[in-house]
Amino acid sequence: MRFRSTGYTPLMLLAQTCALLGFACYAVVLKPLQEEWHLSNLQSGLIASAFFFGYMLAVPLATALTDRVDARKVYLVGGLSATSGLLGMCFFASNFWTAMLFMAINGAGLAGTYMPGLKILSDRIQSGELTRHIAFYTAFFGIGTGFSYLCSGWILNAMGWHSVFGIIALGPFSAFLIVLFLIPPLAHEKWRGPIKIAIQDLFPVGKWKLVLQDKQAAGFIFGYTAHTLELFASRSWIVAFLAFCVATSGESAFLAITTLAGIINFFGVPSSILGNEVALRIGRQRWVCIVMLASAVLGIALASSTGNSWWLILTLAIAHSIFTMADSATLTAGLVINAKENIKGAAMGLHSLMGFGGGLLGPAIFGFVLDISGSQTSRTAWVWAYSAIVIWGVLFVVYERRNGWADK
Structure with missing residues (x-):
């Protein structure tokens, strides 16, 4: 399926909303996890911080790669990483340390989708005012996180905290599918030959x-x-x-x-x-x-x-x-x-x-x-x-x- 260049924006807005559904999962389940795992408030805060630690580790590489390859490829890896982190929280997280690990993977997944998603738009929009598309894209960060609170809360009340992460994992996976099947690759690769990224690039x-x-x-x-x-x-x-x-x-x-x-x-x-x-x-x-x-x-x-x-x-x-x-x-x-x-x-x-x-x-x-x-x-x-x-x-x-x- 092919779209005019401006038609990519609604698709990327939908993809971003889906990718961000995992953003507030932990905030919603913080209290039940704290009671079940006997966590201190500092430990609970550190698990939340691990999400941003994963983002910080991955964002330099993700942004550097978008200058050398089609950002669509980076986005696909990011979508799968976020999905893996959420599924890990659902099936394997059982204490402070394992939760830190899987929340960091989830954060790294966001780094692979948020800015690379913006780069997907800037590489493909050939007409109209690009800044307007960017303004909508950045504003949808709040919409995606708002839905994350709502959906996570509904699932928690109905099915428990494990299901919050397991079901919400469908969000970034849906973002992966949207970009995979509805956003076509660039006509020409940005970089010819082997891709080399030095430490000074990161x-x-x-x-x-x-x-x-x-x-x-x-x-x-x-x-x-x-x-x-x-x-x-x-x-x-x-x-x-x-x-x-x-x-x-x-x-x-x-x-x-x-x-x-x-x-x-x-x-x-x-x-x-x-x-x-x-x-x-x-x-x-x-x-x-x-x-x-x-x-x-x-x-x-x-x-x-x-x-x-x-x-x-x-x-x-x-x-x-x-x-x-x-x-x-x-x-x-x-x-x-x-x-x-x-x-x-x-x-x-x-x-x-x-x-x-x-x-x-x-x-x-x-x-x-x-x-x-x-x-x-x-x-x-x-x-x-x-x-x-x-x-x-x-x-x-x-x-x-x-x-x-x-x-x-």
């Missing part, structure tokens, strides 16, 4: 030093790191937090907590796009500073809201999700615009690597602070845990304003 340290010497580009990269640390920590622990709210109030939520988590996540989709429009009018640096400070206030307010009305908790959770995502597109677009042309590719690679490095640290920091401040049964512990992940954005704003970045 980790161009020299170029990264030049990127970090550019105050404007470095500011957007460090801001993105603080952003992802807060974003992925809050997404990893939101279901457990909502469960604590149910236990504290003594009342059931008006919807299943995993459904609420999915709804909260969906609100981040338009906020990233609209936030970028606001940034164009008032200045990117100024908008980033406003958003990070507002997100910090809302995160602590959310953590302090336990025991109150569900409508207040949900309102604060949605507001926190909106402001956590409101600078996402702004930070990435700011880097692309400000990075020098001769090192722009290296700058984007470092941006992605450090961003998911923040994602690796965030869930573990959150769980560690929960452990040392009273565990999940303490309201104060949740306030300290949320404070531990939002403080990085505040520190970034304070430092960069003194450094002059925010005044540009």
